[in-house]
Amino acid sequence: MVEKYNLESLQLTMRVIAGKWKIQIILELMKGKKRFNELERATSGITPKVLIRELKDLEKTGIVNREVLKTALPAVEYSLTPAGTNLQPVLNKMQKWAKIQGQFFHLKGS
């Protein structure tokens, strides 16, 4: 059944997860709340400046929640919002597609 697609909806989802780092950050936060330095260590190759930018964008699009902890030393914790968690079915299908088509894709060159 060919679903009736709405280009704006699809572009909205793409906007939220596009780019080199967003999916990697979302995957880390799917494992649970993380502090900035935990995210930085877990996201190999990212710089603090870029991580700050990406987290701000993910916060702006309603994917990530930023909480300032009331601890002795000021600390910030990041977590997925419900909208962020609800990306799982999208990521599941993306992964499934890649597993099936991926080997063909590699034959055609990257």
Add this chain to the structure above:
Amino acid sequence: MVEKYNLESLQLTMRVIAGKWKIQIILELMKGKKRFNELERATSGITPKVLIRELKDLEKTGIVNREVLKTALPAVEYSLTPAGTNLQPVLNKMQKWAKIQGQFFHLKGS
């Protein structure tokens, strides 16, 4: 159930559909085979040069099939490969996510 994600698989799928035009072209081809000028008319705002580039990339990644027709006047027809058609479940989930989360997203600014 949190699916065990493979970052490379997810990045592979993103690579194939990322960018301003690819999803729009894929949606058009989901309606059936198209000639270049049909695609150009249907993809509002795209230039021939950009459409050629995007189609070449979609062909390279195994999403689009390019067929030279044996007609009096040389003509080329584009269609989705099975890998292209198999993107439907990904697009379905992306659209579903946007419909649910979308209104929240707009509240936060684009």
